[in-house]
Amino acid sequence: xxxxxxxxxxxxxxxxxxxxxxxxxxxxxxxxxxxxxxxxxxxxxxxxxxxxxxxxxxxxxxxxxxxxxxxxxxxxxxxxxxxxxxxxxxxxxxxxxxxxxxxxxxxxxxxxxxxxxxxxxxxxxxxxxxxxxxxxxxxxxxxxxxxxxxxxxxxxxxxxxxxxxxxxxxxxxxxxxxxxxxxxxxxxxxxxxxxxxxxxxxxxxxxxxxxxxxxxxxxxxxxxxxxxxxxxxxxxxxxxxxxxxxxxxxxxxxxxxxxxxxxxxxxxxxxxxxxxxxxxx
Amino acid sequence: xxxxxxxxxxxxxxxxxxxxxxxxxxxxxxxxxxxxxxxxxxxxxxxxxxxxxxxxxxxxxxxxxxxxxxxxxxxxxxxxxxxxxxxxxxxxxxxxxxxxxxx
Numbered sequence: 521x522x523x524x525x526x527x528x529x530x531x532x533x534x535x536x537x538x539x540x541x542x543x544x545x546x547x548x549x550x551x552x553x554x555x556x557x558x559x560x561x562x563x564x565x566x567x568x569x570x571x572x573x574x575x576x577x578x579x580x581x582x583x584x585x586x587x588x589x590x591x592x593x594x595x596x597x598x599x600x601x602x603x604x605x606x607x608x609x610x611x612x613x614x615x616x617x618x619x620x621x622x623x624x625x626x627x628x629x630x631x632x633x634x635x636x637x638x639x640x641x642x643x644x645x646x647x648x649x650x651x652x653x654x655x656x657x658x659x660x661x662x663x664x665x666x667x668x669x670x671x672x673x674x675x676x677x678x679x680x681x682x683x684x685x686x687x688x689x690x691x692x693x694x695x696x697x698x699x700x701x702x703x704x705x706x707x708x709x710x711x712x713x714x715x716x717x718x719x720x721x722x723x724x725x726x727x728x729x730x731x732x733x734x735x736x737x738x739x740x741x742x743x744x745x746x747x748x749x750x751x752x753x754x755x756x757x758x759x760x761x762x763x764x765x766x767x768x769x770x771x772x773x774x775x776x777x778x779x780x781x782x783x784x785x786x787x788x789x790x791x792x793x794x795x796x797x798x799x800x801x
Numbered sequence: 802x803x804x805x806x807x808x809x810x811x812x813x814x815x816x817x818x819x820x821x822x823x824x825x826x827x828x829x830x831x832x833x834x835x836x837x838x839x840x841x842x843x844x845x846x847x848x849x850x851x852x853x854x855x856x857x858x859x860x861x862x863x864x865x866x867x868x869x870x871x872x873x874x875x876x877x878x879x880x881x882x883x884x885x886x887x888x889x890x891x892x893x894x895x896x897x898x899x900x901x902x903x904x
Binding site: 536556569572 | 802818820823824825826828830832834846847848875877878879
């Protein structure tokens with residue numbers, strides 16, 4: 521990217537959750553559901569001495585994208601690392617369930633999920649995990665009728681149970697700043713040792729879990745620049761498509777076969793992972 | 802975490818709701834709703850204990866400087882400095898004056 525292009529583009533990564541949802545939806549169609557003034561804050565954080573946020577870190581916005589009815593679910597990565605608790609998780613799951621219900625009644629509502637999350641909110645434990653399981657089920661239900669588009673822009677990335685949600689989406693869009701992984705770097709370092717995985721080595725971390733690598737290994741479908749217009753255009757293109765007949769998450773036999781070929785006695789390199797997963801034929 | 806409450810004299814109720822900011826590190830969320838006529842109430846929930854006098858001094862200065870509409874304000878603070886608090890309040894008042902409808 522040249523300096524002129526860098527200065528003229530509007531960063532998507534730097535936008536907050538609400539501004540991201542507004543940027544994706546057609547101008548004037550943004551309508552927030554279960555919003556910050558509706559009293560749906562986490563009942564658990566204050567009891568543990570943690571300051572809550574009015575919308576519990578999740579923005580549910582209904583509107584249209586190029587005229588198609590769409591619900592955008594945007595997670596605010598700056599609030600508690602984008603962690604999902606009882607309320608935020610229920611907002612996402614509930615919205616996806618209502619979108620599927622819309623489709624059963626003849627309204628072709630699509631969904632876009634903007635992932636910026638470390639996964640479950642540890643302070644809400646099983647309630648957060650339960651709500652993430654409901655999100656998974658709701659994505660699998662809705663994607664039969666309409667595309668469910670996941671976007672990981674960065675810089676929090678998408679981890680934990682929500683990385684499974686990202687894997688269940690019809691299409692996944694990533695930027696160079698994005699990261700996708702079941703466990704975050706600090707957790708892997710703690711379990712595997714710093715010699716194997718140094719969580720402070722940022723180029724190393726991105727070389728395995730970054731957006732470019734996830735795209736090259738077929739775990740993401742589109743790789744875009746951190747440009748609000750470019751991301752909106754890609755989402756608009758994907759959302760206008762008919763629902764997929766086959767999803768990546770249904771190809772587990774193929775993935776198991778590929779993993780079976782991996783020699784765990786050797787330290788993997790990013791190139792070796794591309795060889796193992798990259799060829800999708 | 803500490804919860805503080807402040808009240809100030811005010812004019813007629815504010816015309817709309819406004820939300821600015823985020824409960825992120827060094828930042829805060831300011832939620833404004835129309836208040837009861839003649840009174841502005843501010844509920845502060847802050848992650849940093851022991852700064853009641855600083856909040857009192859800053860909010861008293863802001864809300865005594867000029868007559869403002871009556872508001873019910875909720876502040877969720879995550880370690881913002883008084884400078885950031887001042888800028889977020891100014892941003893919220895600007896949004897209120899601009900008539901930009903918030904969620």
